[in-house]
Amino acid sequence: MEPLSPLDAAFLEIEDADPAVVLAIASVAVAEGPAPSQRELVAEFTARLPLIPRYRQKIHRVPLDLGTPSWVDDPDFDPVRQFHRVAVPGPGDEAGLCELVGMLMAQRLDRDRPLWECWVIEGLAGGRWAILSKVHHCLADGVSGNTLHEVFFREQDRPPPPLRPAEPSPGRMPLLAAALRDMVAGPLTTLRAAFGALTKPRALAGRVTEASQGLEALMRAVIPVSPSSLSGPIGRMRRYELAHASLPKVVAIAKAFDVTVNDVVLAAITAAYRELLLSRGEEPAADSVRTLVPVSVRREVEIGRMNNQVSLMLPLLPVDIADPALRLVTVHRRLAELKGHREAEAGVAVTTSARYGPYAPLAWTIRAAARLPHRNVVSVATNVPGPRHTLSILGREVTDLYPYVPIAMRLRTGVAVLTYRDRMSFGITADAATAPEPGLMAAAIERDLTTLSRTARTKKKKTVVPKRNSSH
Incomplete structure (x- = not known):
């Protein structure tokens, strides 16, 4: 258990x-x-x-x-x-x-x-x-x-161990007793951690400063974004579509603009949301799209553990900017600012502190928040580096690997990105009842990356200094 x-x-x-x-x-x-x-x-x-x-x-x-x-x-x-x-x-x-x-x-x-x-x-x-x-x-x-x-x-290097017998179910009463023990021990654990921190005042001051900076950045996400069709009640059915890109080309774009691969990915997703809003006759305002970007906080020794170890950033996507290059630079700047404000670290502090309180109020709060209408965040965008080597199953080579991300809490669209070998795939999830434009976001992502790749090659040519002919 x-x-x-x-x-x-x-x-x-x-x-x-x-x-x-x-x-x-x-x-x-x-x-x-x-x-x-x-x-x-x-x-x-x-x-x-x-x-x-x-x-x-x-x-x-x-x-x-x-x-x-x-x-x-x-x-x-x-x-x-x-x-x-x-x-x-x-x-x-x-x-x-x-x-x-x-x-x-x-x-x-x-x-x-x-x-x-x-x-x-x-x-x-x-x-x-x-x-x-x-x-x-x-x-x-x-x-x-x-x-x-x-x-x-x-293929496994060695045969897996045998499947161990299942442990008997603990039953309801032992679980209830363990929960009551945790409710008593939680405050004591918090006090011990607090006293331990007080013995290291310099480190404590640094953590408090970082947490306050990050919490200030997170609190900005409480401000609602401009109303749009991107958020609202969702139905039971889902629409799924794919966009494809060459990983080496995305890396070349990142190098040409001196940004990260994640910046390029998020800029292409921004282009898709801009085109989606325009296709619906809606104004892509500067504050139209705030997206939830998961950030892994998993340590190397915890790579194999089956759980969630993520924090988040909540950037406003510059859907109001029409120029792809300027849009990319703006995405890069905004993500850099959020990293500097320690927004992800603040998210970790919030989820960590939840371990020491009673679970019932937390569960009730989450359920209530999931039911309430809000316009703080309207999309989710996640980017996970996948295997660079070839996968196989029963001697059959895996040729492609696509991701899927769920949607919830009135978010009508989400985008997951996964790399495999030298390919990058964008899996786009949408509420089928409110997303009648099949293929629009996928085409917009591919089109934006093509434009950025062309611009990157132009930038590279301009930076090449021609060699002078030497005379002897």
Whole structure:
């Protein structure tokens, strides 16, 4: 038995607050054919399950929300029930795959079973097939999700250990007793930490200064953005689409403009939101789009842990700027300012402090906030570096890897970015009921990157100094 962190548990509470929300993340691995049989695939995955103990555990809630939910072994776990099979209708193109992914991701995972499932998708063009790996966000973030790629889509150096027997369920009363102990111990732990900090006044002063700067930056996000169609109630169905880019070209753009790859990614997403607003006859104002950008705070030694270790930044995207180059430079400057203000560090401080308080008020607050209308943040944009090496499953090479990010809390769109080998994929999730423009954002992202790449090559040519002919 292991309690969830308040951050992990928050994803459950947000989902519980809105029946239209499904807080599962996913990746779509497209592989060369032919597709293996269901028996082959289940056997291959089952052999590797001991490497991911969380995959055989389910959620056990504490009565009256007196403590955070806990992970417990599922005594009835049967890996066969976690695998499903479906086919894309002809002609098996990318549009058909995206439509199917949107339908599958609109369905909630069963809370009475481990919170993951795999869908084998057959019928793709060229004899290919795919695996949709669907995981609840309370179990993993983008970085820990990459661990799953390494476990299930890569040859192992040694055979995995045998699957250990399931531990018996702790029952409701032991969980309740543990929660009551934690409620008593929490304030004492906080006091011990406070006294420990007082013995190091210089370090304490530095942390207080950083936290206050970051909290000031986070408080600016309380200011509502301009009204737009980007936020509001969402329905149960999802639309999913893809944009593609060459990773070396994106890196070349970043070098030419002296910015980061993440800056280039966010600038392209900004272009998509600008075009979306214009297509709807809405003014892309300077304060129209504030986006939630997750920031990993995972230490190197924690890479393999299945949980969420993220903070956030909340930049305003410059959708009011028409020029792609100027838009990129503005994105870079705004992100640099937020990093300088320690906004991500303040987010860590907030989530860390939540560990020491009673869980019930936190859970009730999260559910209430998820139901209330707001216009502080209108989108989510996440960028996760994926494997640079080739993945495979049962001898079939994985040719493409696509990401999926869920939407919730009145955010009608979200964009996830994942790199694989020398490719970059943008997975765009939208509320199907309020996003009638299929392909618009994906095309805008690709168009913006093409323009920036052309500008970057021009800049590079201008910086080359021609050699003088030497005379002897």
